[in-house]
Amino acid sequence: MAAIEHDSEPLTLGRLWSDKRYRAVITQILVVAGMFMLLAFLATNAVQNLEALGKTFGFDFLWAPAGYDINQTLIPYDSRETHFRAGVVGLLNTGLVAITGCIFATILGFILGVLRLSSNWLINRIVYCYIEFTRNVPVLVQILLWHGVIVSTLPGVRQALSPTEGVFLSNRGFYVPKPVFEDGFMLVIIAFLAAIAGMVVFSRWAKKHQEATGQIYPVFSIGVAAIIGLPLIAFFVAGMPLAFEMPELKGFNFQGGVVVRPEFAALWFALSIYTAAFIAENVRSGIQSVSHGQTEAAFALGIKPNWTMRLIIVPQALRVIVPPLTSQYLNLTKNSSLAIAIGYMDIVATFGGITLNQTGKEMEVMIIVLTIYLTISLLISAFMNWYNRRIALVER
Amino acid sequence: MSTFKVLLAAGALTAVGATGAAAGTLDDIRAKGFVQCGVSTGVPGFSYTDDAGNWQGFDPAVCQGVAAAVFGDSSKVKYTPTTGKTRFTALASGEIDMLARNTTWTFSRDVDLGFTFIGVNYYDGQGFMIPKALGVGSATELDGASVCIQTGTTTELNLADYFRTNNMSYEPVPIETNEEARTNYLAGRCDVYTTDASGLAASRAAFDNPGDHIVLPEIISKEPLGPLVRQGDEQWGDVVRWTLNAMINAEEYGVTSANVDEMAGGASNNPEVARLLGAEGDLGGMLGLEKNWAYNVIKQVGNYGEVFETHIGSNTPIGLERGINALYTDGGLIYAPPMR
Numbered sequence: 001m002a003a004i005e006h007d008s009e010p011l012t013l014g015r016l017w018s019d020k021r022y023r024a025v026i027t028q029i030l031v032v033a034g035m036f037m038l039l040a041f042l043a044t045n046a047v048q049n050l051e052a053l054g055k056t057f058g059f060d061f062l063w064a065p066a067g068y069d070i071n072q073t074l075i076p077y078d079s080r081e082t083h084f085r086a087g088v089v090g091l092l093n094t095g096l097v098a099i100t101g102c103i104f105a106t107i108l109g110f111i112l113g114v115l116r117l118s119s120n121w122l123i124n125r126i127v128y129c130y131i132e133f134t135r136n137v138p139v140l141v142q143i144l145l146w147h148g149v150i151v152s153t154l155p156g157v158r159q160a161l162s163p164t165e166g167v168f169l170s171n172r173g174f175y176v177p178k179p180v181f182e183d184g185f186m187l188v189i190i191a192f193l194a195a196i197a198g199m200v201v202f203s204r205w206a207k208k209h210q211e212a213t214g215q216i217y218p219v220f221s222i223g224v225a226a227i228i229g230l231p232l233i234a235f236f237v238a239g240m241p242l243a244f245e246m247p248e249l250k251g252f253n254f255q256g257g258v259v260v261r262p263e264f265a266a267l268w269f270a271l272s273i274y275t276a277a278f279i280a281e282n283v284r285s286g287i288q289s290v291s292h293g294q295t296e297a298a299f300a301l302g303i304k305p306n307w308t309m310r311l312i313i314v315p316q317a318l319r320v321i322v323p324p325l326t327s328q329y330l331n332l333t334k335n336s337s338l339a340i341a342i343g344y345m346d347i348v349a350t351f352g353g354i355t356l357n358q359t360g361k362e363m364e365v366m367i368i369v370l371t372i373y374l375t376i377s378l379l380i381s382a383f384m385n386w387y388n389r390r391i392a393l394v395e396r
Numbered sequence: 397m398s399t400f401k402v403l404l405a406a407g408a409l410t411a412v413g414a415t416g417a418a419a420g421t422l423d424d425i426r427a428k429g430f431v432q433c434g435v436s437t438g439v440p441g442f443s444y445t446d447d448a449g450n451w452q453g454f455d456p457a458v459c460q461g462v463a464a465a466v467f468g469d470s471s472k473v474k475y476t477p478t479t480g481k482t483r484f485t486a487l488a489s490g491e492i493d494m495l496a497r498n499t500t501w502t503f504s505r506d507v508d509l510g511f512t513f514i515g516v517n518y519y520d521g522q523g524f525m526i527p528k529a530l531g532v533g534s535a536t537e538l539d540g541a542s543v544c545i546q547t548g549t550t551t552e553l554n555l556a557d558y559f560r561t562n563n564m565s566y567e568p569v570p571i572e573t574n575e576e577a578r579t580n581y582l583a584g585r586c587d588v589y590t591t592d593a594s595g596l597a598a599s600r601a602a603f604d605n606p607g608d609h610i611v612l613p614e615i616i617s618k619e620p621l622g623p624l625v626r627q628g629d630e631q632w633g634d635v636v637r638w639t640l641n642a643m644i645n646a647e648e649y650g651v652t653s654a655n656v657d658e659m660a661g662g663a664s665n666n667p668e669v670a671r672l673l674g675a676e677g678d679l680g681g682m683l684g685l686e687k688n689w690a691y692n693v694i695k696q697v698g699n700y701g702e703v704f705e706t707h708i709g710s711n712t713p714i715g716l717e718r719g720i721n722a723l724y725t726d727g728g729l730i731y732a733p734p735m736r
Contacts, residue, residue, distance in 0.1 A: 067553045067557075069555075151579075172585065252539075252541040354552065357484065
């Protein structure tokens with residue numbers, strides 16, 4: 001009854017502030033209103049300033065010819081294509097360095113993280129020095145360093161080193177033979193896909209079989225044999241339908257083959273080894289978070305050391321490793337925008353750089369570039385959160 | 397780092413109030429006490445820092461001239477080094493008052509980007525530099541070459557057009573600054589360096605062995621280089637435009653930093669000189685400046701020819717001939733409207 005009496009008190013202006021419940025609502029309304037006012041102020045200010053400069057706001061420039069060339073293009077592109085396509089070329093270049101960088105950084109990081117815990121004093125210290133050195137030097141400096149190393153120490157294109165036939169190292173890039181798929185190569189791909197599908201079915205069956213009978217099949221070694229063996233057999237059956245296009249020095253440069261340019265190599269390598277140092281520390285902390293008692297208990301039950309690692313330690317460690325790993329992937333992707341320092345043509349260099357400069361559409365271009373980075377980052381986060389949920393401890 | 401500057405400038409575009417193109421740049425400059433001048437990050441002869449760390453050269457001289465016209469003191473300039481990419485954002489956002497940075501006058505920059513080119517202080521064209529050892533004598537033999545190119549410039553677009561129309565392929569090697577181009581070119585990352593022919597001559601002069609490199613005979617574009625300001629403030633544009641014109645006219649009338657005192661004292665009976673130096677009429681007042689504005693420019697900075705010879709002329713390591721940049725009276729293109 002007391003509560004009702006309290007509520008039926010007349011609502012005075014003073015009570016709006018003195019009553020805790022009203023005060024909470026009012027402060028929240030004020031904060032939200034303040035934020036909207038700030039945003040509105042910034043937006044109108046931008047519009048006014050653009051007007052004062054005599055600039056119009058619009059995205060029509062996307063469909064005008066870009067007029068500039070890009071050296072590394074994953075999709076066909078020439079200078080008559082649109083700014084939009086130039087942006088896509090840049091975005092794919094960003095994607096290429098981000099994805100290959102994340103893969104290499106993860107592999108290197110896991111190996112280093114495990115080695116960091118090695119009982120061998122020398123290995124342990126070497127890895128420790130590596131981690132402390134790479135993660136304490138700004139990544140931009142490392143990118144410039146590796147680019148400088150490639151461009152200044154490797155020989156020129158006409159004196160290129162050739163460790164084996166068809167492979168050339170020069171300061172214009174690394175040239176390797178390009179595989180050319182001939183008729184019949186489809187069979188190899190089909191065999192490869194069939195092997196993977198077969199192994200998924202087999203491993204599920206093996207797991208059920210183990211739960212029912214306790215019998216264990218060597219799923220991993222059978223899997224490797226099938227996934228490598230089956231396409232290999234198909235390859236020979238189809239009559240080896242694979243040729244190589246060798247890079248050849250013609251005129252100024254090598255023609256043919258696949259080229260890894262110094263800009264890509266330097267950016268990819270620097271970003272990978274920088275991020276790997278952080279991942280190594282995540283991995284170390286993850287493994288150390290699993291109490292040693294668990295290992296001892298597993299050994300006491302007679303479980304083999306590598307099974308202990310795979311079935312007991314790693315699943316628990318992953319829960320500690322994965323959330324910070326997400327941050328590292330995000331960092332690597334965002335750091336790839338430092339490409340501009342060495343002239344790797346990523347989205348910031350093509351669209352956010354040349355297009356911005358040639359069209360003068362600062363506002364529009366920056367909005368698009370920011371949106372793209374935000375989208376990429378949110379996609380990576382979403383994927384890693386999904387993976388994290390999948391490996392999370394299932395509480396019963 | 398340049399991305400950062402672009403972002404910063406884009407941010408400034410949104411955040412900074414009415415410093416944009418609103419009228420009154422001259423008043424703002426008087427209030428703050430100096431001219432904020434955008435220059436390049438360094439091209440020998442055209443803009444460089446001297447032993448004391450001050451910016452000097454053919455381009456900064458225009459800014460110094462403007463400072464002399466406004467304040468009567470050519471040292472009242474602060475410089476902002478800009479790259480090919482950051483220069484326009486810096487000018488549009490109000491970070492700098494004028495840009496004197498071998499910038500090509502084009503239709504879209506003048507009309508669409510919202511700038512006003514106030515004149516041409518160097519008539520240039522795009523050329524190619526290549527090591528002699530490669531044995532190339534013409535740009536038409538460049539099929540398949542790797543070409544170092546400064547991004548965010550007109551040369552980038554000319555290059556794409558030139559190779560496309562001549563059915564040749566090339567690998568663009570994008571770089572940000574002249575210094576980076578030099579490093580990449582000398583290391584052999586690219587076969588060819590392309591930029592304005594004056595820039596090539598300037599860069600080559602700074603090499604250890606300039607004789608090992610040649611500039612190919614083809615000039616593939618028109619590159620009229622000149623200072624520019626934001627569109628919309630005619631008074632400020634006029635101050636910069638007529639400072640440059642005064643320097644050119646001074647050369648034509650034979651007024652130099654050495655004889656300007658005598659000339660002002662009546663040594664010349666040319667009425668143009670009297671008007672230029674403020675002895676007759678009030679041209680300065682029409683611009684909102686002192687009567688002796690042009691006297692200060694010529695006394696402290698020199699006339700166009702003097703500036704040319706001091707920084708890039710044939711007696712400097714850059715060694716550029718006047719060529720088409722001679723006065724119209726000597727068969728060149730340099731011509732200023734009369735001071736009347």
